Amino acid sequence: MLVVMQQGATEEQIDAVIGRLVELGFNVHRSTGVMHTVLGGVGGEEKFDLEVFEVMEGVKEAHRIVSPYKLASRSFKPGGTIVKVGGVEIGGDRVVVMAGPCSVESRDQIEQSADIVARSGANFIRGGAFKPRSSPYSFQGMGEEGLRLLREAADRHGLLVISEVMEIAQIPLVSAYAQILQVGARNMQNFNLLRELGNQRMPVLLKRGIAATVEELLLSAEYILSGGNYDVILCERGIRTFETYTRNTMDISAIPVVKTLSHLPIVADPSHGTGRRDKVAPMARAAVAAGADGLLLEMHPDPDHALSDGAQSLRPSQLEELMPQLRLIAAAVGRSM
Numbered sequence: 042m043l044v045v046m047q048q049g050a051t052e053e054q055i056d057a058v059i060g061r062l063v064e065l066g067f068n069v070h071r072s073t074g075v076m077h078t079v080l081g082g083v084g085g086e087e088k089f090d091l092e093v094f095e096v097m098e099g100v101k102e103a104h105r106i107v108s109p110y111k112l113a114s115r116s117f118k119p120g121g122t123i124v125k126v127g128g129v130e131i132g133g134d135r136v137v138v139m140a141g142p143c144s145v146e147s148r149d150q151i152e153q154s155a156d157i158v159a160r161s162g163a164n165f166i167r168g169g170a171f172k173p174r175s176s177p178y179s180f181q182g183m184g185e186e187g188l189r190l191l192r193e194a195a196d197r198h199g200l201l202v203i204s205e206v207m208e209i210a211q212i213p214l215v216s217a218y219a220q221i222l223q224v225g226a227r228n229m230q231n232f233n234l235l236r237e238l239g240n241q242r243m244p245v246l247l248k249r250g251i252a253a254t255v256e257e258l259l260l261s262a263e264y265i266l267s268g269g270n271y272d273v274i275l276c277e278r279g280i281r282t283f284e285t286y287t288r289n290t291m292d293i294s295a296i297p298v299v300k301t302l303s304h305l306p307i308v309a310d311p312s313h314g315t316g317r318r319d320k321v322a323p324m325a326r327a328a329v330a331a332g333a334d335g336l337l338l339e340m341h342p343d344p345d346h347a348l349s350d351g352a353q354s355l356r357p358s359q360l361e362e363l364m365p366q367l368r369l370i371a372a373a374v375g376r377s378m
C-alpha cells in the first residue's frame with residue numbers, strides 16, 4: 042500500500058505513519074520527493090481499513106497499489122528516480138551513454154576502447170569480464186584480470202565503469218572495480234542473485250530477459266528494490282520473436298511503457314537488440330527519441346577480430362558519427378547529452 046504525505050508534513054507525522062505501518066506488519070520504504078513524502082508498505086496484513094491512515098495527521102491520501110510490483114511502480118515515486126553514479130545522473134535531463142566492447146580482451150584492446158569512448162563524450166565504459174555465452178566453448182571472459190584492465194583504462198580516461206555480474210559470489214569482486222553492476226538478460230530471473238543485489242548499496246543495471254514481459258522485468262526490479270537498494274536502472278535489449286533477420290527484436294515501445302508504469306530509469310541496448318552493427322545507430326536514435334535515459338552500446342576498436350559480439354559492435358568511426366546525431370535528437374525531445 043501507499044501513503045502519500047501532505048506537502049510540509051512533519052517528521053513526527055511521518056514517523057507516526059511509519060509506526061502504524063510497522064504495527065500492521067508492513068516493511069516500509071520511504072521515498073522523499075520534492076513535494077511529497079511517499080511511504081510504501083509491502084508484505085503487511087491483507088485486510089485493514091485505508092481510513093486508519095487517511096485520518097492520520099499529515100496524510101494526504103492512502104491507497105492500495107494494484108500492480109503486482111509495488112516499489113517499482115510509478116505511483117511510489119511519481120517524479121521519477123535519478124540514479125547518481127560518480128557525478129553522473131541517470132534518469133535526469135541528460136541522456137547518458139555507456140559504450141565499449143562486449144568483453145575485455147586485452148590491455149591494448151581496452152585501452153584503445155577507453156580512449157575512443159572518452160573522446161566520443163560518453164561517460165561510461167562497458168566491458169564484460171564474466172561472459173554469459175550460449176556455448177561453453179566460446180570465450181568466457183578474462184575474469185578479475187579483465188576487471189583490473191578495465192578499471193585502469195577507465196581511470197586513465199576519466200570514465201566510469203559498468204560490468205556484468207553473473208553470480209552472487211562475483212558481487213564483491215565486480216563491485217571493487219565497477220560503479221554499476223550489470224545483470225544480464227539470462228539472469229533477469231535469477232532471484233537469488235537479485236535478492237543479494239538488493240542487499241548491496243551499488244547501482245544495478247537490470248537487463249530485460251529474452252522472453253520476459255515488461256511486467257516480469259519490473260517484478261525482477263522489485264526483488265532488488267525490496268531489499269532496500271533503490272538504485273536500479275532498467276535496460277531494454279531486445280526480445281526473441283519469430284523474426285530472424287535481427288538477433289533480437291528491439292522493443293522500442295518498452296521505453297515509453299516502462300516510463301508510464303515505473304519511476305525507474307531505462308536505458309536501451311540496440312547492440313544486443315539488433316545483433317547487426319548497421320542497425321545499431323538507427324535503433325539508438327529511435328531509443329533516444331522514445332525517451333530512453335541512456336544507451337548501452339557495443340563498440341570495438343577492431344570489431345572484425347572481436348572475441349565476442351563483433352558483428353553488432355560499432356566501429357570507432359560509427360560511434361563518433363552517432364554521438365552528434367544523438368545530441369540533436371535529445372535536444373528535440375527536451376533532453377541534453
Ligand code: PEP
Pocket residue numbers: 143169173224225226227248278313
Ligand atoms: C552484454 O551486455 O554483453 C550481454 C551479455 O548482454 P545480454 O545479457 O543483454 O545478452
Ligand code: MN
Pocket residue numbers: 143144313339349350
Ligand atoms: Mn555482448
